[in-house]
Amino acid sequence: MILDQTLELNDLVQSDIWHEPCLSPGVMAQTFQMEIEAMAHTQSLSFLPRNAHFGPFIELRQSLPSKVALISPFADQLIHFISKFRSADGTEADIEMALHEALANAVIHGNGENSCKRIYVACRCYLDGEVSITVRDEGRGFDSSKVLDPTFLENLLFTHGRGIYLMKTLMDEVSFEEGGAVVMMRKKSNAHLAEQGKP
Numbered sequence: 001m002i003l004d005q006t007l008e009l010n011d012l013v014q015s016d017i018w019h020e021p022c023l024s025p026g027v028m029a030q031t032f033q034m035e036i037e038a039m040a041h042t043q044s045l046s047f048l049p050r051n052a053h054f055g056p057f058i059e060l061r062q063s064l065p066s067k068v069a070l071i072s073p074f075a076d077q078l079i080h081f082i083s084k085f086r087s088a089d090g091t092e093a094d095i096e097m098a099l100h101e102a103l104a105n106a107v108i109h110g111n112g113e114n115s116c117k118r119i120y121v122a123c124r125c126y127l128d129g130e131v132s133i134t135v136r137d138e139g140r141g142f143d144s145s146k147v148l149d150p151t152f153l154e155n156l157l158f159t160h161g162r163g164i165y166l167m168k169t170l171m172d173e174v175s176f177e178e179g180g181a182v183v184m185m186r187k188k189s190n191a192h193l194a195e196q197g198k199p
Contacts, residue, residue: 001144004135009060009196010157042070049108050185054156055126055127055128056126056127056178057124057125057126057127057185058085058124058125059122059123059124059125060081060120060122060123060124061120061121061122061123062078062120063072063118063119063120063121064118064119064121065114065115065116065117065118066106066107066110066111066113066115066116066117066118066119066137067107068104068107068108068113069111069116070107071100071103071104071107073101073112073195074103074121075096075103077101078099078121078123078133079092079093079095079096079099081123082095082123082125082131084125085125085126085127085129085131086125086129086131086187086190087129087190087191089190091187091190093130093189094170094171094187095133095170095171097169097170098133098166098170098171098174098185099133099135099165101135101163101164101166101167101181102122102135102163102167102183102185103119103135104136104163105135105137105164106119106135106139106183107119107137107162108137109139109142110137110141110181111137111138111139112139117137117138117139118138119133119136120133120134120135120136121134122134123128123135126189128189128190128191129189129190130186130187130188130189131186131187131192132184132185132186133184133186134182134183134184134185135182135183135185136178136182137181139181140181141176141179141180141181142179142180143179143180144164144176144180147164149165166173167185168185171185171186171187171189172186172187172188173185173186174186
């Protein structure tokens, strides 16, 4: 029987994470590559979406520096991880796009692309295919209720607000905590679709 578990691949303590010195770009890239290959645990997050889902799950926790260039390789690795627990049903691209948007918002708007600040990600995959992703930045946050709807005619030419709109459209649940510094996203189980596809 698979038990609820969290992947913990190293023993960093919280004080090491929050007060990590700013590294040179070369050392940072090498460190990040090692982290992403191991998908190492670097920060405990208890901000996964609140739902009544109970059952076996695997949770992965990771942090990365606030660099735009690291978003795609990180997202690729996380989507690969998710694909191990979720049947392919066409929503993989939705999850990937929402993840990209959440990471970009955290890096660009939350941490101001300050590579000394980190983004913390937790991803919980249930055996029935449900996925919960939490992205936390070290910024001041924002009031998500004041973000204009980019689909309104008067907002069509604005360049901001589309990422939040995409996350809310592509995921089943999206919420913001800690004044907007934490985004929690959930994609519901797709086990019923996997069952329908069986002969």
